[in-house]
Amino acid sequence: MNRREFLKNTAKAVAGVTVPLAAIEILSPARVQALKADSSVRWAFLVDTYKCVGCGLCVKACKNENEIPYEANVTRTWVERYVLTKDGKLYADSPKGARDGFTSAKIDLGMGKFQDIRKEDIKKAFFVPKLCNQCENPPCVQVCPVGATYQAPDGVVLVDRTWCIGCGYCIMGCPYGVRFFHPKYHTAEKCNFCYHRINKGLKTACVQACPFGARQIGNIKDPNDPVAKIITTERVGILKSEFGTKPQVFYIGLDEEVR
Amino acid sequence: MVHGELWTLKELFVTPNEYIYWSVQIVMYPFMTGLVAGAFVLSSLYHVFGIKELKDIARFALVFSFALLFAAPVPIILHLQHPFRGINNLMTPHFTSAIAAFGIVFSTYGAIVASELWFLYRKHFVEQSQFLKKKQDKDFGEKLFYLIYTALTLGSFDISKEAQHKDEKAIKILAAIGIPVACFLHGYAGFIFGSVKANALWMTPLMPVIFIMSAVVSGIALCMLTYIVTMEIRKFLACKKQSPTYSPECREEIKSVEVNVIKMTAKYLLFFLIFAISLELLDLIFRGYTATKSWDVLRSVIYEKDFNSIFVFQYGIGNLIPFILFLLPGMTIRRAVVGVVLVMFGVFMMRWNVVIGGQAFSLTFAGYMHYHLPIIPHDWETLKEGLFGALAVFIMPFVLFFFLTKIFPIFGLKESH
Ligand code: SF4
Ligand code: SF4
Numbered sequence: 001m002n003r004r005e006f007l008k009n010t011a012k013a014v015a016g017v018t019v020p021l022a023a024i025e026i027l028s029p030a031r032v033q034a035l036k037a038d039s040s041v042r043w044a045f046l047v048d049t050y051k052c053v054g055c056g057l058c059v060k061a062c063k064n065e066n067e068i069p070y071e072a073n074v075t076r077t078w079v080e081r082y083v084l085t086k087d088g089k090l091y092a093d094s095p096k097g098a099r100d101g102f103t104s105a106k107i108d109l110g111m112g113k114f115q116d117i118r119k120e121d122i123k124k125a126f127f128v129p130k131l132c133n134q135c136e137n138p139p140c141v142q143v144c145p146v147g148a149t150y151q152a153p154d155g156v157v158l159v160d161r162t163w164c165i166g167c168g169y170c171i172m173g174c175p176y177g178v179r180f181f182h183p184k185y186h187t188a189e190k191c192n193f194c195y196h197r198i199n200k201g202l203k204t205a206c207v208q209a210c211p212f213g214a215r216q217i218g219n220i221k222d223p224n225d226p227v228a229k230i231i232t233t234e235r236v237g238i239l240k241s242e243f244g245t246k247p248q249v250f251y252i253g254l255d256e257e258v259r
Numbered sequence: 260m261v262h263g264e265l266w267t268l269k270e271l272f273v274t275p276n277e278y279i280y281w282s283v284q285i286v287m288y289p290f291m292t293g294l295v296a297g298a299f300v301l302s303s304l305y306h307v308f309g310i311k312e313l314k315d316i317a318r319f320a321l322v323f324s325f326a327l328l329f330a331a332p333v334p335i336i337l338h339l340q341h342p343f344r345g346i347n348n349l350m351t352p353h354f355t356s357a358i359a360a361f362g363i364v365f366s367t368y369g370a371i372v373a374s375e376l377w378f379l380y381r382k383h384f385v386e387q388s389q390f391l392k393k394k395q396d397k398d399f400g401e402k403l404f405y406l407i408y409t410a411l412t413l414g415s416f417d418i419s420k421e422a423q424h425k426d427e428k429a430i431k432i433l434a435a436i437g438i439p440v441a442c443f444l445h446g447y448a449g450f451i452f453g454s455v456k457a458n459a460l461w462m463t464p465l466m467p468v469i470f471i472m473s474a475v476v477s478g479i480a481l482c483m484l485t486y487i488v489t490m491e492i493r494k495f496l497a498c499k500k501q502s503p504t505y506s507p508e509c510r511e512e513i514k515s516v517e518v519n520v521i522k523m524t525a526k527y528l529l530f531f532l533i534f535a536i537s538l539e540l541l542d543l544i545f546r547g548y549t550a551t552k553s554w555d556v557l558r559s560v561i562y563e564k565d566f567n568s569i570f571v572f573q574y575g576i577g578n579l580i581p582f583i584l585f586l587l588p589g590m591t592i593r594r595a596v597v598g599v600v601l602v603m604f605g606v607f608m609m610r611w612n613v614v615i616g617g618q619a620f621s622l623t624f625a626g627y628m629h630y631h632l633p634i635i636p637h638d639w640e641t642l643k644e645g646l647f648g649a650l651a652v653f654i655m656p657f658v659l660f661f662f663l664t665k666i667f668p669i670f671g672l673k674e675s676h
């Protein structure tokens with residue numbers, strides 16, 4: 001074999017290896033199932049911040065339902081507390097994701113420090129529950145190098161635990177900070193609208209647990225759906241619209257302080 | 260403990276799932292790939308542009324680049340939560356993801372470096388193989404080397420003048436293709452960060468260019484350092500050992516070659532350093548000037564929380580001091596060593612400030628996270644993503660280089676190129 005032939009053969013071999021690798025996409029079973037799903041459904045979530053009292057029952061229910069260890073300092077959904085004082089300062093916290101509710105009036109500043117705010121200094125205060133926005137244009141799906149994070153036709157963004165390599169790129173890519181590594185499986189984890197429940201016609205665990213009706217889930221493509229009606233006819237807000245991710249979690253009473 | 264909790268300290272309003280997820284290994288990753296790309300560009304300066312003064316270091320840099328190449332993916336693998344699934348990246352590549360391109364860019368680049376090396380050393384392989392073949396009663400080592408060299412010739416034994424001429428041409432072409440590929444390899448490492456829109460510090464189209472420039476700087480610096488160390492060892496051997504090469508003249512000769520090469524290379528280092536620093540400063544000024552919503556929190560990180568690591572370590576110790584050292588007339592080897600070590604430190608700090616600094620503030624723009632590098636390991640995770648993991652990655656290419664030079668000798672070759 002002379003050099004010319006050698007080079008030719010090498011080029012062929014390289015092309016032969018890379019082309020099929022790029023062309024073939026191995027589908028995981030979970031993904032195939034998702035692709036078959038009915039796309040006349042688009043799940044959307046509605047949060048009413050006026051109704052939320054920060055009891056944290058939703059967070060607790062979510063942890064139980066989705067096997068996120070109670071003690072672990074990560075959670076699929078959490079509740080934030082915002083306190084605006086009369087002198088224009090903004091305080092916010094979410095101790096342990098509010099899994100036990102807000103039991104103290106002191107604001108958690110981290111590193112073991114707390115801020116006491118007198119009642120008469122408060123201008124306004126409210127609670128904001130957060131969860132994965134199941135974005136229409138999800139950056140987490142865009143950046144996942146192996147396609148372990150993918151979007152089902154009904155809009156819900158799912159993670160394939162058997163395929164995730166644990167690079168954390170999706171965690172970096174999500175502008176909402178909802179993702180984390182599962183303490184046990186060591187794969188990317190986040191809220192999936194209780195996919196196993198909504199597909200059976202049940203409500204998500206957090207919706208069911210909320211005693212005040214602050215959380216609701218519905219099908220935005222169904223005109224008779226009560227949630228869809230509110231979202232399409234009333235003034236609702238989304239988080240961080242500037243990122244262009246088109247969130248499908250809508251908020252009633254969203255404040256500009258909420259980020 | 261969840262991943263990241265161990266080395267993250269939170270301050271003020273940080274959301275519950277936020278931690279420093281990309282730790283020191285993700286600092287090492289662009290640092291190491293940068294060294295690969297930089298070393299290659301240095302070697303190509305001679306092969307493509309025919310800068311004669313760099314001839315001595317060009318061959319050296321190419322072999323070193325090859326050694327570094329093997330170390331570049333190690334930090335990523337050490338960082339993965341499921342390292343054994345790393346191969347999934349090649350089985351289901353998602354081209355919307357910058358990391359997914361890694362396998363392809365990286366192997367293309369590897370193939371170029373390997374073939375260039377092959378053309379460069381083909382004559383040596385043939386000669387060695389023929390020499391060992393003729394030799395009577397070979398010992399074990401010689402038998403082994405005979406096998407290795409014969410295999411490396413790939414059956415191409417023609418070392419006539421024309422054949423060598425063709426080799427030279429191939430080297431030139433490969434070196435020329437290699438430059439954009441090397442830049443791409445590193446530019447895309449910058450793209451991994453620059454394309455994350457969720458991160459206010461990373462999100463800039465300048466990121467890939469900034470990364471390329473600092474990569475070239477760090478690669479040249481590392482090659483100079485290793486070159487000096489190797490030459491010093493040779494000098495030491497030439498005067499200490501009762502070797503056949505022993506002679507005072509030989510020692511002087513090595514010394515003058517060394518000084519010349521270093522002086523020349525330092526000029527190129529300086530040139531690229533100016534580019535790298537200007538780009539970074541431009542980026543900084545631009546952010547302050549346009550002052551978008553995120554600027555408040557960025558400013559507090561850049562000018563307050565990370566002031567030392569950005570302005571003192573990166574710009575001061577890592578850029579300004581070596582800049583002055585190289586500008587002063589009458590360059591000496593000792594000064595060059597201090598200079599290149601500081602330059603490499605500066606580039607490392609730049610990677611650090613991008614990767615760790617980019618995670619130092621919360622997505623709420625109202626809280627901060629502090630990273631504490633695990634030093635004393637107490638489990639697998641703190642070992643691989645701690646000081647020792649990073650050191651292991653850094654030392655690896657030197658060990659590889661040592662073994663590679665047994666097969667690809669970098670000095671004393673009767674050469675044609
Ligand atoms: S909120 Fe984050 S994790 Fe959820 S779909 Fe959007 S980008 Fe992905
Ligand atoms: S951590 Fe898993 S899901 Fe997230 S980007 Fe990496 S491979 Fe994809």
